[in-house]
């Protein structure tokens with residue numbers, strides 16, 4: 001896994017919740033969808049995120065992913081949100 005790939009993943013994951021909320025414009029959506037087609041890690045996160053949002057909606061809660069859950073997802077992928085490479 002190249003450094004560039006990980007950077008791309010981080011960019012995608014940062015925008016994933018906005019993407020699922022339908023807040024991104026068509027260009028950004030396309031960028032994410034293209035990446036998801038080629039990246040299994042991000043596919044898994046997107047699936048998990050979708051499920052989480054679905055569950056929240058079912059419970060009538062705010063559909064935004066709580067910061068803690070997002071941090072956990074990043075952590076699981078080894079993408080420490082906001083931290084630069086060492």
Ligand SMILES: [Zn+2]
Nearest residue numbers: 009039041042
């Ligand atoms: Zn990715």
